[in-house]
Amino acid sequence: DGGITQSPKYLFRKEGQNVTLSCEQNLNHDAMYWYRQDPGQGLRLIYYSQIVNDFQKGDIAEGYSVSREKKESFPLTVTSAQKNPTAFYLCASSGMGELFFGEGSRLTVL
Amino acid sequence: SQQGEEDPQALSIQEGENATMNCSYKTSINNLQWYRQNSGRGLVHLILIRSNEREKHSGRLRVTLDTSKKSSSLLITASRAADTASYFCATVDSGAGSYQLTFGKGTKLSVIP
Numbered sequence: 702d703g704g705i706t707q708s709p710k711y712l713f714r715k716e717g718q719n720v721t722l723s724c725e726q727n728l729n730h731d732a733m734y735w736y737r738q739d740p741g742q743g744l745r746l747i748y749y750s751q752i753v754n755d756f757q758k759g760d761i762a763e764g765y766s767v768s769r770e771k772k773e774s775f776p777l778t779v780t781s782a783q784k785n786p787t788a789f790y791l792c793a794s795s796g797m798g799e800l801f802f803g804e805g806s807r808l809t810v811l
Numbered sequence: 812s813q814q815g816e817e818d819p820q821a822l823s824i825q826e827g828e829n830a831t832m833n834c835s836y837k838t839s840i841n842n843l844q845w846y847r848q849n850s851g852r853g854l855v856h857l858i859l860i861r862s863n864e865r866e867k868h869s870g871r872l873r874v875t876l877d878t879s880k881k882s883s884s885l886l887i888t889a890s891r892a893a894d895t896a897s898y899f900c901a902t903v904d905s906g907a908g909s910y911q912l913t914f915g916k917g918t919k920l921s922v923i924p
Contacts, residue, residue, distance in 0.1 A: 705853075732910060743815075743899060743914040744854075751910075759911075791853055799844060800901075800912060802853035 703728050707792050707803035714779075714786070714810050722777045722806045724792035733775040734800065737761060738789040747790075750775055779808060786810050815843075815900040815915030823921040830887040832918040834900030835880075841903040843876055844912065845885050848897045857885075857898075862905065892924045 705726045714720045726733065732751050736744040746759030750769040764783025769775055775794075779786045787810045793800040818833045834843070842861045846854040860867045860876045860883065867874045873886040887894055897919045901912040 707853075736914075741916070743916040746911060746913075749911065789851075793854075795910060798842065798903075798910075799856040799859055800846075800854070802855070804853045805851070807851075 705794055705801055705803035707806050712808045717781045719778055719780050722790055724775045725773055726794045728794055730794035730796045732795045734793045735777045736791045815902055817915045817918040821919045826892055826922055826924050828890055830890050830920055832885045832898055834883045836902050839905040841905045843883050844901045846899045890922045892922050895922045
């Protein structure tokens, strides 16, 4: 089936640790995005990529890093520099306008 | 930055009733989109309306856009319990150099059977 796969669905991290969230798509979309969602809030853009080997910071990029080595993959690393990383992370891709989202990864810092 | 602001923040209705949600935004847009999110899940695209369109229909959904008032509304007719979800509007700025969506905080809809 075509779509976006995020893993893991749930992740626990100790303070000071880096973690990487996976996002894979088989929709042949050029553009991919990472959003953060906090309870009762909308989505805030972390990073986006319009083409392989290129990505841009969004509104809240501090403490996060990404790579785009393949068209299908756009992993997000939450570094120890992110002060409040507990959140729901959503990956998306787009072709002609609308976004297609994965099911999300919930990160909890212990 | 969050541009879209949905109103109301929460809405509770009986099954069979219509649900109306509103979205206001601040800058000129290329298009406006509505998404649905079930609790703990990803978002699902519902409908896209372009800046030169005033109304659009998709099944039980009707979306209107008033660019002079910088507002949009989403109407769900004959609601069902399965419509219970959060609904978000998202805008694409007309001046944006790339295709970025800016989301509002959403309206949480509860449909009571």
